[in-house]
Amino acid sequence: MAHPAHSHGQHHSRADLAAAAQARLKSAGEQWTPLRATVFAALAGYDRPVSAYDVTDAVSTASGRRIAANSVYRILDLFVANNVASRVESANAFIANVHPDCPHDCIFLVCDRCGGATHVDDDRITGDVRSAALAAGFTPERPVIEVRGLCANCA
Amino acid sequence: MAHPAHSHGQHHSRADLAAAAQARLKSAGEQWTPLRATVFAALAGYDRPVSAYDVTDAVSTASGRRIAANSVYRILDLFVANNVASRVESANAFIANVHPDCPHDCIFLVCDRCGGATHVDDDRITGDVRSAALAAGFTPERPVIEVRGLCANCA
DNA sequence: GCCAAGGATGTAATAATGTAACACCAATCG
C-alpha cells in the first residue's frame, strides 16, 4: 500500500482495489459476500462504464450459473451508495470507483466513440455546482456532472 | 413579446414558446409539422421533465389516435438537437427549453421528491466544466450537469 | 401530368434497462 499518487488520497491497483472496496463496505456495516466480491471483480475488470446487464453476464460466466439481473442491480446500488462504484447517468452504466476512500463528487468524461470514461476530481467545480444549487434555494444531494465528447485517443 | 426578464435573452410564455420553437426549427431548415407541434405542445404542457412515454400518451390523447413511441422519440431527439428541448439524463426524461434562442449548456436541479426541475444558467460553471475536460485532453461536446436533491418546496 | 427523390410518419417487432413481490436460506441472538 504505497502509491502516493494523488493529492486527495490513494489510487489502487486492480488487485487491491477489491480490498479497498471490501474495507469500505465492512466499515459501513455491510457484508462482503462471495457474490458481492464477484460482482465487484467483474465491474473492476472493465476500464469503462458498463451496463448492469454486462456485469450480469460477466458474473454469470464467472460463477458458472445464471445470476439474475435484479441481484446484480441490488449489489450495484449498494456499491454506489457506499462510494465503491459510480453510476454514469448519461450512459445508464456503472463503473468501479478508483478511490473509494474519499467521498468526492465525481466528474466523468465519457467518450462517445469508444465508450471509455475518465474520472476527474475538481472540488472547486463540484463545489460551485452545489453552491449554485443552494443559491437557487435547492438542497443538493447528488450532483451529476458528466461530459460527453471525444477522448484524446478518439478525437 | 415583451418580457425582458433575463440578461441572456427571452423567456417565453407558454403561448409563444411554441412560436419560438417553431421559428428555431424553421431557421434550422427543419419543418414544423402538425405532429411536431402536437408533441411540442404536450411537452410544454408540463413544468417538469417527463418521459417520452408520458409525451406519447399525451400526444395520443390530443390527436385522438394512437401515436407510436418511436415517432415521439424521433421528434424529441430532433427537438433536443435543435435546442428546443433538453434531455434530463438522470431522469430519462425530456423538458421543453425555456429559451430556445440561446445555446447555453444547461444546469438542471431535479427534485427527488416532486420530480420538478429548475433550469439554471451559469456560463462560468459550464465553461469551467468544459475547460476541465479540455485540460484532460478531452474534447467536450455536450456537458451533462444536473443536481439531484430537494427543491425549495419539498425540502 | 408524371415520375423520382427526400422527408416525415406509420407499423411491428424487439432490445435494453430497471423494479416488484415473494420464496428460501443462513446466521445471529434471545
Add this chain to the structure above:
DNA sequence: CGATTGGTGTTACATTATTACATCCTTGGC
C-alpha cells in the same frame, strides 16, 4: 429452539429505447 434479519433466488413485469421497413406526401424536374 424459535424469531428475526439480511442476503439471494425466482419469476414476472414495467419502463425506456431502437431497428427495420412500409407508406405517404410534397417538391422539383421532365
